[in-house]
Amino acid sequence: MRVIHYRDIVSKVADMCQSANYDLGEDVIEAFQNAKQTEKSDTGKMIINQLLDNAALATKNRVPMCQDTGVAVFIVELGQDCHIVDGSLIDAINEGVAQGYQTGFLRSSIINHPLTRQKTEMYNAPAVVHIEIVPGDQLVLHMSAKGGGAENMSTLKMLKPSDGLEGVKQFILETVKVAGPNACPPLVVGIGIGGNFERCAYLAKKSLFRPIGVRSQLSDIAQLEEELIKEINRLGIGPQGMGGSTTALDVKIEIEPCHIAALPVAVNLNCHASRHKEAVL
Amino acid sequence: MPIHITAPLTAEIIENLKAGDAVLLSGTIYTARDAAHKRMYEACLAGKALPFDITNQVIYYVGPTPAKDNQVIGSAGPTTSERMDKYTPTLLDLGLKGMIGKGYRSDEVKSSIKNNRAIYFAAIGGSAALIAQCIKRVEVVAYEDLGTEAIRKLEVENMPLIVINDATGQDYYELGVAAFREAEEIN
Numbered sequence: 001m002r003v004i005h006y007r008d009i010v011s012k013v014a015d016m017c018q019s020a021n022y023d024l025g026e027d028v029i030e031a032f033q034n035a036k037q038t039e040k041s042d043t044g045k046m047i048i049n050q051l052l053d054n055a056a057l058a059t060k061n062r063v064p065m066c067q068d069t070g071v072a073v074f075i076v077e078l079g080q081d082c083h084i085v086d087g088s089l090i091d092a093i094n095e096g097v098a099q100g101y102q103t104g105f106l107r108s109s110i111i112n113h114p115l116t117r118q119k120t121e122m123y124n125a126p127a128v129v130h131i132e133i134v135p136g137d138q139l140v141l142h143m144s145a146k147g148g149g150a151e152n153m154s155t156l157k158m159l160k161p162s163d164g165l166e167g168v169k170q171f172i173l174e175t176v177k178v179a180g181p182n183a184c185p186p187l188v189v190g191i192g193i194g195g196n197f198e199r200c201a202y203l204a205k206k207s208l209f210r211p212i213g214v215r216s217q218l219s220d221i222a223q224l225e226e227e228l229i230k231e232i233n234r235l236g237i238g239p240q241g242m243g244g245s246t247t248a249l250d251v252k253i254e255i256e257p258c259h260i261a262a263l264p265v266a267v268n269l270n271c272h273a274s275r276h277k278e279a280v281l
Numbered sequence: 282m283p284i285h286i287t288a289p290l291t292a293e294i295i296e297n298l299k300a301g302d303a304v305l306l307s308g309t310i311y312t313a314r315d316a317a318h319k320r321m322y323e324a325c326l327a328g329k330a331l332p333f334d335i336t337n338q339v340i341y342y343v344g345p346t347p348a349k350d351n352q353v354i355g356s357a358g359p360t361t362s363e364r365m366d367k368y369t370p371t372l373l374d375l376g377l378k379g380m381i382g383k384g385y386r387s388d389e390v391k392s393s394i395k396n397n398r399a400i401y402f403a404a405i406g407g408s409a410a411l412i413a414q415c416i417k418r419v420e421v422v423a424y425e426d427l428g429t430e431a432i433r434k435l436e437v438e439n440m441p442l443i444v445i446n447d448a449t450g451q452d453y454y455e456l457g458v459a460a461f462r463e464a465e466e467i468n
Contacts, residue, residue: 041461043443047405050441054408058356067346067356067409105355107346107429117316119428149361149384149406181454182361182384184406236462240383240405242443243457245465273407 002079002137004281006087009139012279013096016143017072018104020275021064024055027212028274031249035186035239044244048186051239051272066273069106070145072097072127075209081137093141094125101125109148130202138280142209145275150187151268153179156201159263168193168265169228175267176232176248181241184271186249188212189232192266195256204268207252209276216253225251239272249274283441289337290378295400298444300451304402305439310339310381311422315364316430322368325375332423332432335372339379341404344429345413354419354435358409359383362401366390373397385454386446395450402442403453415440 032052039045058065074093084092101108101124108124111117120126155175159167172191179187192203215222228251238244249272258264286294288308298304311333313321321331342362346355362382369380370393378399383406386394394401404412418436425431445453461467 040465041457043457050405050408050411054411057414058410061410063349063352063410063413064346064356065410066407067344067358068360069346105347105349107344107355109344109429152361180385181403181406182363184383234467236458236465236467238458238461240403241385241454241458242403243459243461245461271407 001081001083004082004084004139006084006092008281009084009089009092010096010099012141012281013093013143014100014103016141016277016279017097017100017106017145020143020145020277021069021104021106022062023059024065024273025211025276028249028272029055031212035246035249039239039244039246041238041242041244043242044239044246047239047242048246064106066147067107068109068147068149069101069124070147070275071110071151072101072124073144073146073205074127074129075142075206076129076131077134077138077140078131079136079138080133082139089131090129093127093129094122097127098123098125141279141281143277143279144209147184147271147273150179150183150271153183154204154266154268156197156264156266158197159265161261161263163263168263169231171265172228172267173231173235175269176237177235179269180237183269184273185237185241186239186246186272188270188274189228189248189251190268190270191251191253192268193253193255193264194258195264196258196262197264199256200264200266201268203254203256204266207254208268208270208274210252212250212274218255221253221255225253288339288379290339290400291337292398295378295398295448298400298447299449300444300447300453300456302444304442304444306339306402306442307438307440308436310341310435310437312341312343312345312433312435314342314344314360314430316427317424317432318365318368320424322371325371331375333434336376337378339381340372340377341435342380342382346429352413354413354416356409357413357416359404359406362386369393373399381442391446391450391452394446395448398448400444400448401446403445404440404442412440
């Protein structure tokens with residue numbers, strides 16, 4: 001049994017929140033660099049250049065790249081031989097988020113009640129935390145600062161098995177089309193297929209944690225990801241929805257077994273500020 | 282080359298802009314997003330005065346991050362405009378002339394923009410650190426309790442924008458994508 005202290009989780013989480021918001025990942029920067037070469041629209045090129053300049057400025061000045069510093073979403077791989085002491089894992093994550101966001105001059109965007117819109121007492125907390133229990137004695141934290149604009153344009157539909165692959169593709173393309181400029185393209189499109197109603201949404205979210213350019217390990221799914229990248233980029237929506245060949249920087253798909261009557265599909269859109277960090281304790 | 286314009290806007294400035302134009306905006310603008318719009322709208326319905334005279338003004342849909350000690354304002358990029366659509370025609374009828382945000386407007390807002398000879402600009406979503414550098418002065422003028430959603434008066438210099446919906450009813454989101462699809466022969 002390995003002991004992990006509450007305070008170590010708090011400080012790690014606080015660092016991740018700040019770094020995620022100040023330092024755009026290498027994978028996104030590289031995707032922008034590639035898009036700069038391939039984008040066919042002049043306006044689109046100009047926008048990608050502006051986003052690269054913005055990312056460099058944010059890193060240099062230690063300021064958030066986007067004013068929407070997001071909901072802090074965590075996927076936690078908790079080794080079953082870990083023993084967390086001095087407090088609970090969830091409290092530690094929430095305290096780390098509040099601390100990181102507040103001392104890092106990030107925005108608090110969380111309200112406590114969706115209907116009364118009452119403010120939360122903790123700064124930008126609670127976080128959204130998904131825990132997966134895994135073998136071993138490590139605690140792995142995957143953090144995402146997920147913006148509201150792209151989240152608002154995300155969709156889930158319980159398709160019929162007879163809708164098949166074509167139905168799945170159509171639903172995904174329709175989601176990207178309807179989102180247009182609202183979701184801040186170029187996008188990372190996260191897709192869950194299978195599971196049930198809530199697992200499907202989780203799979204879509206989880207897929208977004210995979211770095212840009214890394215394909216699914218399942219060869220048929222990897223091929224579907226590549227097909228969808230091409231088809232989405234043929235929509236012509238382009239950077240910021242003003243026309244162009246770069247609508248998606250990447251497409252990610254995660255699948256799971258499902259009921260014989262079901263074909264759930266969820267599409268979780270991520271804006272170009274695809275902010276993810278990982279830490280191992 | 283981008284067109285230099287100043288705010289508050291005049292009829293002449295608006296009539297000379299068309300969908301797709303790149304502009305650099307300088308002058309005075311006001312921030313307001315969801316919560317401030319709701320309050321302004323409710324004030325209108327109750328027959329009360331708005332917290333500032335919106336005649337010929339430009340509203341920027343933004344909720345900035347907190348400013349660090351050496352900053353005028355934190356990061357300050359546009360938020361999605363459609364959440365303000367419910368309230369926008371009322372404000373346009375009262376004299377608001379310009380809006381800055383990102384994303385589609387409803388048909389109702391688009392026709393109100395046309396009827397009121399107003400204009401809607403997009404700023405580049407997610408370029409919030411860069412945009413903040415165009416903001417030279419900030420003053421909270423109303424609804425301070427709303428925090429990031431309070432109404433702020435901003436002095437801006439050369440803020441880069443693109444005209445989306447012009448006063449003649451054109452929409453650059455439609456035109457830009459259609460032109461690209463035509464050029465690339467996408468059916």
